[in-house]
Amino acid sequence: MSIQWFPGHMHKARLEIEATLPRVDIVIEVLDARIPYSSENPMLAELRGEKLCLKVLAKSDMADETMTQRWIEHFESKQAVRACAVTTEDVPTIRRIKLLIERMVGRRDGKMINAMIVGIPNVGKSTLINHLANRKIAKTGNTPAVTQQQQRVNISDTVTLLDTPGVLWPNVHNPNSGYRLALLGSIKDTAMDYADVGFFAAKFLIANHAERLADRFGLDEVPPTELELIEAIGRKRGCLGKNNHVDLDRASRILVNEVRTGGLGPLTIESPSTMAWESAQTAAAVAEAEEKAREKDAKRKRRFKAKQKAQRKSREMG
Template sequence: MSIQWFPGHMHKARLEMQATLPKVDVVIEILDARIPYSSENPLLAELRGDKPCLKVLAKSDLADDAMTATWQAYFEQTVGVRSHAVTTDDVPTIRRLKPIATQMVPHRSGRTVTAMIMGIPNVGKSTIINYLAGRKIAKTGNTPAVTKQQQRVSIGDGVTLLDTPGMLWPNVLNPNSGYRLALLGTIKETAMEYADIGFFAARYMLAEYPDLLTERYDLDSKPTTELEAIEAIGRKRGCLGKNNLVDIDRASRILVTEFRSGAFGRLTLETPKIMAREKTQTAVLAAEKAEKDAAKDAKRKKRFRDQQRAKRKARERR
């Protein structure tokens, strides 16, 4: 599955970020603790450059504690980067973001610190802003792309936040990242098929947590394939249609919805090792895509030149 979803307001947001970043002291990037790699927008890293960055692992109450600590240690290997895990059930952990951010720019001591808060859609950015400010400032919602434009928010203690729209990159080339983003609700439902995501979730659960899957749906035995898993879930939950056949879409929706809600417990879907492997694979895919695009462009130019040559010859024969 290749996901391409880049609404107009996201392109505008990128241009606005680019223009504003020179005036920013520190960047606060919100990541989903369950998918720290897949929720890290490569465009944001490119735009941020070497500015100090506080990587916030949100929704950490849904992620594996030990793996969250592993990711924090990994991120802090980079100079100028700190990491902090938060959950909306623990407001003090969110409010500690303010002193951490100001400590990262000691040269601004005694002066207002401007922090740009950024992240992909639906990672809880607006909720975090509201807790930091102590009042409802940013719109919140369970669907992606709630924030449409930049807004400046004073959150006290000499800190001003620049809130930016959640921004995906134009093409999620890594298929596994695409599935993970869709599974956790980062991508609008119109950009995906529930059956595709359900099969990915079933495949993951069978490989990593088969017992949780069988226990959750009271299955008689462990399914051997993702199709068997989806069909078993559908039969247990009454997702039956004509001729007593399982409605794959309905069964997939049940699995995806319950996965998002944390019904299976605290799970992290990727590790730094998985990230390293998939980055290598994605680089190969990117090179292949660039080669195909170059070949396609060369054919287009050749076709244009041939058409122009044919027109010249036709004029000469007149």
């Protein structure tokens, strides 16, 4: 599924981030621990360059603990990057982020450390800021695009935090990443098809967490296909319409909400190795599409030149 959801305030936020970065000592990027790759904005990585970066894997209580540790090790294998996992319930761990920022940047001789906090929509950034500041500063909510403009927050005597709106990039090329972002609510529901996303979730869960599906929905046996699973969930949860047919949209909404709220237990929907493979496949597909676009443009130009030549010849003969 190709996601293209880039509200005007996000374009403005990108320009503001780009203009502010030279005055920033460290970037804090908040990721969803369930989808660390898909919630990592490549546009932000491009803007950040080699600047110090702290990757904060939020909502880690909803992710697989072992897989979260693998992601931390993956991120810390990169130069100038540290990573940590937090939950909204573990406030002491969140507040230790201030000390980690100070250690990464080093002594400033009394000068304030300027940190920028970034992240895609609905990843828990505002909740994190409120805990760091020990007061309600940022507006929170379960829908994307709550923060609309930059704001500065002093979170200690040494660290100033620049909060930015959640920025999703203009086009998510990896179709699986598009599905994952939609599944966990990082794009507005109006920009997605519930049944489409529900079928994606069903395929992943059948392959990896069949026992959880059986327990959660009271199934004697988990069906082998996505359609059969969605129909089974619909029957169990009363999503029946005319002639006793299952309403696939309603049943899909139930499955999507179970994943979002943790009803199926801690889930990590991508691993570093899987993402390395998907990234390579996506890059190859993008390169192929760009080559086809160049060939199409070249043909168009050749046809245009041939038409001009024919018109000149016609005028000369006339």
